[in-house]
Amino acid sequence: MRKILLMIGMVALTGCATQKRSTTAENSIGDTRTQTVESHDEDTYLLRETSSDKSYGYDRSNPIKVGGSLESSGPRNERRFLNALLGLNGEQVGYYRAGSCCGFKTPNGFMGEGLLDKYRVYWEGGKDTLSIYINMYDKGDLKVPVGFTAKK
Template sequence: MSFLDEDTYRLTETSSDKTYGYNRANPVNVGGSGENSGPLNERRFLNALLGPNGERVGYHRAGSCCGFKTPNGFMGEGMLDKYRMYWEGGKDTLDIYVNMYDKGDLKVPVGFTAKK
């Protein structure tokens, strides 16, 4: 994974799957829990996103939800983190589900763009 800076991933590919990140069954898998960098990896991913027209994006953690089985979690279990995403001029807030236990290919969710 490459970085724009220590707090921001460099995302180069946009997902073609409209459920990626928006559906708890298809979360963004940032990994890092085993290295104690799970929350940081979540922020690195979210910090890389811009609105559909390059707008600056804001977010806040809305809580954890949606328990699931994973060999990378505590006693074989993990929880997703749910983030509320918003930007100036955006219609509403959007929810993005992030998994800090398992690693995956990071892509820009449909409806967002990435910082360069």
């Protein structure tokens, strides 16, 4: 019964929960930011550093932690992050939300749990559409994932 109520609450908060799986505790820390988040404008973050970790953003155990759920800005923070990305050669990117997945424990979620949002990212001339996992509950330093650049 608790799981049913939890899922109903998560659907209400995040829009559409398509799948729930456990992930590692790595993404349940809450707030690991060491740098202030800067912005180009109100819809685009300024990303200054590229990750050297090839799993950053691509693996559900290492999602991009944009935070904002407690301030009701989680989905907007996800878009701010994605709006900052460019293709490897500076191409404009497009993206769409492919759904929620991958349940995890977090002090910032509904009843101590959250779901990752999965986005599909593409650009003109790109060979593939890439999946990016974003955590809107917890905060971490924001970096450009391997294979992308960022707006300057």
